[in-house]
Amino acid sequence: MSGVIKKDESGVYQRVVLKNAAPYHYVNVCLVLEDESTKLSAVEFKQFITSGLKSLYGEVGAALAFDVLKYNEDKRTALLRVNSRGLVKLWSSLTLLGSYQNQACAFRVLQVSPYLLALTGNSRELQLD
Amino acid sequence: MSVDVSHAPRSVLVCDRSSFLDEKNRISSQLQQLHFNYKVSLLLPECSSAPSHLDSVLKSFSSFYLIRNMPIYELLDKHFLETAVYQGSVSGLSHRTRIDEENCVALMPNGRLCLSLDKHSFQVLGVEGKPSKFNHKTKNRFVVSVDLTDSSMAPGGRGYVRLLTGLRSRLHLRTDFLLSHHPGGGASLQHLLSRYDWSEHRPEISSRVLTDLSCPALLSSDPQPGDAHSFLEWLGAVDADISCENSSSSFMSSLVCPEPKTMLDKALSVSVCGLLRPQDVHRLVQQLRRHLEQPGPAPWASLTVHGFVDSPVSWGDGEHGVLIGGENFYNLLMFQDHTYHLHLATGSHDPCPQ
Numbered sequence: 047m048s049g050v051i052k053k054d055e056s057g058v059y060q061r062v063v064l065k066n067a068a069p070y071h072y073v074n075v076c077l078v079l080e081d082e083s084t085k086l087s088a089v090e091f092k093q094f095i096t097s098g099l100k101s102l103y104g105e106v107g108a109a110l111a112f113d114v115l116k117y118n119e120d121k122r123t124a125l126l127r128v129n130s131r132g133l134v135k136l137w138s139s140l141t142l143l144g145s146y147q148n149q150a151c152a153f154r155v156l157q158v159s160p161y162l163l164a165l166t167g168n169s170r171e172l173q174l175d
Numbered sequence: 176m177s178v179d180v181s182h183a184p185r186s187v188l189v190c191d192r193s194s195f196l197d198e199k200n201r202i203s204s205q206l207q208q209l210h211f212n213y214k215v216s217l218l219l220p221e222c223s224s225a226p227s228h229l230d231s232v233l234k235s236f237s238s239f240y241l242i243r244n245m246p247i248y249e250l251l252d253k254h255f256l257e258t259a260v261y262q263g264s265v266s267g268l269s270h271r272t273r274i275d276e277e278n279c280v281a282l283m284p285n286g287r288l289c290l291s292l293d294k295h296s297f298q299v300l301g302v303e304g305k306p307s308k309f310n311h312k313t314k315n316r317f318v319v320s321v322d323l324t325d326s327s328m329a330p331g332g333r334g335y336v337r338l339l340t341g342l343r344s345r346l347h348l349r350t351d352f353l354l355s356h357h358p359g360g361g362a363s364l365q366h367l368l369s370r371y372d373w374s375e376h377r378p379e380i381s382s383r384v385l386t387d388l389s390c391p392a393l394l395s396s397d398p399q400p401g402d403a404h405s406f407l408e409w410l411g412a413v414d415a416d417i418s419c420e421n422s423s424s425s426f427m428s429s430l431v432c433p434e435p436k437t438m439l440d441k442a443l444s445v446s447v448c449g450l451l452r453p454q455d456v457h458r459l460v461q462q463l464r465r466h467l468e469q470p471g472p473a474p475w476a477s478l479t480v481h482g483f484v485d486s487p488v489s490w491g492d493g494e495h496g497v498l499i500g501g502e503n504f505y506n507l508l509m510f511q512d513h514t515y516h517l518h519l520a521t522g523s524h525d526p527c528p529q
Binding site: 058059060061063070072089092111113115117132134138158159160161164165168170172 | 180181182183185186187188189190191192193194197199200213214216241270273374376400401403404405407408410411412414415416417426427428429430448449479481482483484485499500502504506520522527
């Protein structure tokens with residue numbers, strides 16, 4: 047993290063530039079299952095991701111703190127929050143999670159950002175037809 | 176070989192603080208920096224319905240056009256140049272093209288045409304350009320930027336003929352295209368629209384009333400610029416309808432509202448989506464200032480403007496791209512005493528906003 051502070055003489059104007067200072071990253075994910083009718087509760091969803099972290103990174107991975115900020119049980123989409131230092135670990139274990147209870151599955155990472163606000167204004171979701 | 180996996184991609188957040196009363200404030204020019212705005216969202220505390228003057232501004236946002244499968248050389252049509260581009264009344268952006276994998280086109284209000292092309296398309300087009308700043312090592316994306324108002328680009332000129340031939344005979348670039356224009360400037364587009372499948376769209380407005388909302392104490396605590404990330408996180412949680420009422424031991428989420436906090440009885444969240452002109456956003460800011468001047472319980476107002484993820488330009492003429500996310504947005508937090516906090520946020524493939 048680094049910051050550059052400029053202040054004018056009157057003290058009214060102040061500019062601070064924060065580089066790579068985001069404490070968290072936010073990930074919008076969707077779990078695609080072979081059997082569409084399978085139901086997953088929010089707790090099972092989080093547990094499943096933790097199991098993926100454990101299988102790839104061991105106990106250290108399983109201890110990685112991340113939050114499920116919002117979960118849609120019908121669409122199996124979720125907003126995750128993870129410490130910026132843990133983003134690559136979380137993302138890679140999501141990618142390598144290939145089966146849920148003996149059925150093929152895949153995590154689609156829809157959007158990743160250091161700002162939660164950016165996830166609410168994704169222009170790729172603009173539908174005009 | 177071990178690889179350090181703890182580094183997240185680059186991001187920049189600029190925090191400006193100034194006052195509307197300060198003669199040197201640059202807020203107007205800063206708001207004009209994002210030419211292609213996708214979403215504007217407002218958060219008004221202690222408000223349950225939009226005041227009529229704000230409501231009328233929100234409803235008066237200009238409509239925009241979607242032209243389906245338009246050849247890009249149509250933007251060089253002589254009639255279109257004379258009636259729309261030279262007047263500075265039109266801007267546009269390719270729609271449903273992803274800048275990290277496809278060709279993207281933007282027509283800026285100052286008459287500059289910007290093409291972000293993959294290597295093959297760039298070589299086929301045969302027009303001068305430069306490698307994208309963000310992958311200068313691999314050189315697999317190129318940017319062609321031409322000023323259509325320049326004398327060399329006048330219809331019939333050498334530069335004009337070269338670009339027109341490249342787009343028409345060699346590259347055959349066609350995309351869905353979004354166009355917005357000055358209010359009342361629609362007539363100048365009829366000649367273009369009549370030849371393609373098109374539709375006119377109004378910006379979509381949606382609003383929500385929030386009750387019993389925990390909110391950072393913005394007035395009493397004087398938040399420091401270093402707290403900007405936690406403020407923006409809270410704002411994102413409000414926008415995405417995420418609960419901040421968690422305890423630190425909660426299994427699912429430990430997201431909480433930044434301390435110190437207060438409780439808002441009610442708040443109004445309004446959002447507008449579409450291709451929105453910066454001038455309309457500017458009018459909205461003026462109305463918000465008037466709203467704050469009126470005696471009432473509203474101590475502050477927040478406005479967030481998201482740029483298009485796949486725009487080839489952002490923050491003025493700067494090149495824009497997508498690495499993990501193409502975020503380019505700003506948040507303006509305005510107070511009753513005319514001071515404001517402006518947060519300009521960018522992702523990995525963006526210049527630093529000025």
